[in-house]
Amino acid sequence: MMRHLLDIVDLSTREIDELLDVADQIIAQPREYREKMRHRKLATLFFEPSTRTRLSFEAAMLELGGSVLGFSSADSSSAAKGESVADTVRTVGCYADIIAMRHPKEGAPTVAAQVSPVPIINAGDGGHNHPTQTLTDLLTIRREKGRLDQLVVGMCGDLQFGRTVHSLMNAMARYKSIRFVLISPRELCIPDYLRESMRKAGVPFVEVEKLEDVIGTLDILYMTRVQKERFFNEADYVRLKDSYILDPEKLSRARQDLCIMHPLPRVNEISRAVDSDPRAAYFRQVLNGKFVRMALILKLLEGEA
Amino acid sequence: MNIDSIQNGYVIDHIRAGRSMEIYRYLGLDSLDCSVAIIRNAKSARMGKKDIIKIDEEIPVNLEMLGYIDPGITVNVIRNGERVDKKHLELPQRVVNVIRCKNPRCITQIEQEVDQIFFLADRGKQTYRCLYCETAHKSGEG
Numbered sequence: 001m002m003r004h005l006l007d008i009v010d011l012s013t014r015e016i017d018e019l020l021d022v023a024d025q026i027i028a029q030p031r032e033y034r035e036k037m038r039h040r041k042l043a044t045l046f047f048e049p050s051t052r053t054r055l056s057f058e059a060a061m062l063e064l065g066g067s068v069l070g071f072s073s074a075d076s077s078s079a080a081k082g083e084s085v086a087d088t089v090r091t092v093g094c095y096a097d098i099i100a101m102r103h104p105k106e107g108a109p110t111v112a113a114q115v116s117p118v119p120i121i122n123a124g125d126g127g128h129n130h131p132t133q134t135l136t137d138l139l140t141i142r143r144e145k146g147r148l149d150q151l152v153v154g155m156c157g158d159l160q161f162g163r164t165v166h167s168l169m170n171a172m173a174r175y176k177s178i179r180f181v182l183i184s185p186r187e188l189c190i191p192d193y194l195r196e197s198m199r200k201a202g203v204p205f206v207e208v209e210k211l212e213d214v215i216g217t218l219d220i221l222y223m224t225r226v227q228k229e230r231f232f233n234e235a236d237y238v239r240l241k242d243s244y245i246l247d248p249e250k251l252s253r254a255r256q257d258l259c260i261m262h263p264l265p266r267v268n269e270i271s272r273a274v275d276s277d278p279r280a281a282y283f284r285q286v287l288n289g290k291f292v293r294m295a296l297i298l299k300l301l302e303g304e305a
Numbered sequence: 306m307n308i309d310s311i312q313n314g315y316v317i318d319h320i321r322a323g324r325s326m327e328i329y330r331y332l333g334l335d336s337l338d339c340s341v342a343i344i345r346n347a348k349s350a351r352m353g354k355k356d357i358i359k360i361d362e363e364i365p366v367n368l369e370m371l372g373y374i375d376p377g378i379t380v381n382v383i384r385n386g387e388r389v390d391k392k393h394l395e396l397p398q399r400v401v402n403v404i405r406c407k408n409p410r411c412i413t414q415i416e417q418e419v420d421q422i423f424f425l426a427d428r429g430k431q432t433y434r435c436l437y438c439e440t441a442h443k444s445g446e447g
Contacts, residue, residue, distance in 0.1 A: 084417050105412040107437020111419055126410045128438055193441070
């Protein structure tokens with residue numbers, strides 16, 4: 001049966017573990033996978049620009065021996081002429097074997113999946129879902145820490161609007177003995193529905209305002225960007241802004257085996273001086289993104305993962 | 306107030322007071338030739354006040370949708386002046402093209418001819434979510 005990936009919870013934890021296993025195998029033996037997708041085509045339909053995600057998908061397909069086609073902004077597609085998402089996808093489905101799609105409107109990949117003759121991968125739909133970022137994060141955590149359970153996970157920054165944070169919390173809440181430490185200004189704390197679903201799932205969490213108070217307790221620190229315009233008043237911004245910037249001084253209070261992650265792009269929330277610290281995993285995270293997308297393409301096209 | 310008993314049709318009872326006109330519009334009762342009675346703010350031991358609609362014709366009624374508009378409703382089916390069935394309604398699992406998603410960032414705001422589909426996310430709280438963007442919508446609101 002044809003599968004799509006629209007939301008991370010479309011995959012069971014068992015399927016996620018299997019996907020991550022395949023990604024590990026690809027990393028260990030890349031040559032084995034060089035021809036796997038020969039003569040297969042990936043279409044990247046990006047109705048809004050993205051550097052990392054689109055190139056990561058394209059690199060993934062090329063490393064599997066396949067080809068890529070597509071567009072990188074709505075201006076260069078028929079959407080500019082008013083074509084619907086459904087018609088675009090029906091058309092592209094005649095040319096490509098699998099589609100990775102980013103769209104500014106939430107739920108656009110669901111519309112695509114209703115009509116597509118080929119598998120659809122959601123490569124980000126507005127502020128809604130971004131499941132391949134979550135797979136990237138999970139692979140990174142497993143490779144850095146050796147497990148996805150029994151972890152204290154700190155989420156820092158904009159926890160209200162950060163879709164990567166919401167997806168990762170929902171995905172990790174399904175593993176055993178996970179505890180979240182949520183570090184954000186009150187204005188940018190997690191939405192009520194997420195707090196409710198964590199309580200329902202019985203996942204313990206604490207909400208704090210300052211990173212320096214809790215950094216020493218964390219196994220994982222997932223940083224996100226705090227934008228000035230999200231604050232309701234200037235005084236709070238000035239009072240709290242430095243709490244969400246990770247620098248060597250704050251890092252000196254952290255454990256030696258902390259894993260520092262960031263979905264990127266960053267602006268100033270992680271000081272450049274942290275980049276050379278072995279605990280900084282965010283560029284390894286980027287590389288993992290390519291490998292896990294290779295595993296996902298294999299799973300959706302050949303059921304190999 | 307004297308309203309004749311109906312012969313063949315429905316008595317839609319236990320409507321939350323004030324909602325009868327919404328149901329009247331949804332069922333298209335203004336276009337029927339038969340007798341239709343709307344009783345508003347009737348006394349009710351259980352509800353305090355309630356609305357009742359009586360329809361003297363067996364028209365097609367989508368019970369699921371009535372359940373969405375007001376899950377507390379009871380529908381009595383009348384034949385030859387006798388009640389032959391009494392249905393207690395509940396919230397449907399899915400509603401299609403009844404409510405519109407209010408999220409301006411939802412794909413349904415721009416995609417042509419896409420069905421507006423909502424699924425029941427929390428029966429206790431009577432909350433539905435848009436199939437596409439998952440924006441919450443409380444049953445019976447707008």
